[in-house]
Amino acid sequence: MTAERLDSLTSWRADWRGLRVAVLGLSVTGFSVADTLAELGADVLVVTESADEEYARLLPVIGAGLHVGPLDAVPAALIEFAPDVVVASPGFSPQHPVISWAQQSGIALWGDVELAWRVRDKVVRADGRPAEWVLVTGTNGKTTTTRLAATMMQRGGLRAAPCGNIGVPVLDAVRDPAGFDVLVVELSSHQLWYLGLQSGPDPLSPHASVCLNLADDHLEWHGSFAAYRDAKAVVYQHTRVACVYNKSDAATRLMVEEAEVVDGARAIGFDLGVPGQSDMGLVDGILVDRAFLEERSTSALEITTVADLAAQGLAAPHVVSNILAASALARSLGVEPHDIRAALSDFALDPHRIQIVAVAEGVTWVDDSKATNPHAAASSLAAYPGAVWIVGGLLKGVDIGALVAARGAVAKAAIVIGVERTEIVAAFARHAPGVPLFEVDHAETEDVMARVVELAADVAGDGDVVLLAPASASFDQFTSYADRGRRFAQAVTDRIENGKAPRDRDHPAEDAPGQPGTV
Structure with a gap:
């Protein structure tokens, strides 16, 4: 498989027929990958240590092959299949024997997010363009912020879908026949590591992105804190409009400063202090926007109050931070403050979160x-x-x-x-x-x-x-x-x-x- 052929696969309407793809893992993500590629006409082999009975039953129905067995070494069935591309589920670490084999063999290595970006035009909006993407990551608060942002956007009249690491595979959202205006994509550091491998003429370029915070986590997967940090930083690459960062976490500011973004993209800070220009923050117990208004040098827009959030059980400091970050993402798409306030009025945290x-x-x-x-x-x-x-x-x-x-x-x-x-x-x-x-x-x-x-x-x-x-x-x-x-x-x-x-x-x-x- 030539690099030119792979570079041409940047649309649902490209010719995917005959592409030999090995899919690693058969969780909900692995099945969404296999199902998508089979629909596109690719030759698919799923390789996994264990297989959910329902997914294993469905694979031959969609026309995909299955190999189940130990993966502490590269199985002969995978070598014989000779894939052009390996698409790995997020659980496969960079040190996994099959991942090492793929890289050493010069085989293209993708994650599910890269595949989803390549086929994002399956369903388009009325203007003929695919949905905008908004990316959310961080050590903590990802799911809450993803749900908040999507809820705010929906209240503002946008067809927004929370997806990704939140539980709905990005590929399922991309293929939803109803179509969306915005995909709010929660990304784990594992998914971002794979995204950092992408190459070619059409890298993922989100409308807006945020890394909420950075602290030690998943070091056994990445191998070091530096590698974990570098994976998280991928979220800002090629952002077009708004790079939202945590002013209280210097690591996130540095990520934005080092990112290769599209000309014109703005850095939008948030924290629990008084906001500067182009920031979201707090003034006398009021959550305010000084980023998305023309008169931001002299005024601010009220979002809501800490007292109102307390009545909803949303006043814990880290939750308020998540609300400010989500508000920035929503405002970058034109959602009005009154719609954000209305969205918050009936928002509830997921179970098991304070x-x-x-x-x-x-x-x-x-x-x-x-x-x-x-x-x-x-x-x-x-x-x-x-x-x-x-x-x-x-x-x-x-x-x-x-x-x-x-x-x-x-x-x-x-x-x-x-x-x-x-x-x-x-x-x-x-x-x-x-x-x-x-x-x-x-x-x-x-x-x-x-x-x-x-x-x-x-x-x-x-x-x-x-x-x-x-x-x-x-x-x-x-x-x-x-x-x-x-x-x-x-x-x-x-x-x-x-x-x-x-x-x-x-x-x-x-x-x-x-x-x-x-x-």
Whole structure:
């Protein structure tokens, strides 16, 4: 396959027939890739370690082949297939043997997002152009910001679809026969790493883009923080109108400064301070826009107020930041402030994101199971200082010491769960030795969350908060962060319904401060 042939494949209407494509992985993303390529007439082989029964049944129906087996080495079936292109699902890291083989063999390596961009003109708008793309990434807040931006755009009269890492593959949105004006695409660092490999005459060029923040995460996948940072920075490449960045996070500003953007693209900052020109920010509790109005040197437009957001449960500082970022994306497409305000009036956070699951006997129980890394947990702990903190799981190669030093020292107590408890307990010993600490060993406890809630109830008193903000992935003990959050909420509900109230402040838990107790 010549480079010229691949460079010509930049439209749904291009000639994809006979292109030999190996698709790695058969999750929802892998199937969307296989289905798209089969519809285009390509010769498709899906290669996966395991196959969902339904997807495996559908592959021969759409005309795609399937190889299931170990991938710790390149399977002979893949070598014999001799693909022109390998399209990898986001779970395949740069160090994976099949990815290394493809790169060393000079085979074109794409992700699902690059394929979606190449065929984005399957359904066009009334003006004959495909939907605009708006890209959202960051260590934390991606899904909330993606949903916020799409909701604001919809309220402003645009047909906007949230897609990508949020759960709906970009290819499914591109192929939706209804068509859209805007695709708001949440991108993980994994997807952005693959996007950074793209070459050819038509690179992805979004209308607007944002990196919300940057902190240690997924280091085991990328290999280093520098590689993780470089992947995130890809989000700004070739942006045409607005590069939205976090003024409180210098790394995101540097990404914008270093990005190759289209002439005329503007840098739009946001934070919780008073905004400068071309910024979004706060003035006396009012969220304002000083970026998208002609008189921005002397005036600003009101978006909403922190008081109004508080009534919606949206006033946590990191949520307000997400709202400002989403507002900037929406304003870049002409959505009016009153439409943004209306969209916010009935917006609710997804479950397991600083969600109050119960208030009983003066104790507030908060589920932020989605806080799967230290940066996200730091935001939760900032919103609830002095909480009884439930922490632990899979750390993904990230050092939790800085979080414990910055936020853990003011916790009323900490309850440590998960298989990597040793690192967390050691961090408390170094940085917060006075905090009462309890370990729950899942190997010795049949119902982890029931025991966690029992311990938390013993420690918490009137006016306290019990906060599930694990700062870790969930797959050591639970099927997902959502499963972890549901089990926590159920354990809280069960305890309340059984009439067991938290222990009074004057009756501390049995373990002395700073002395870990393993359950």
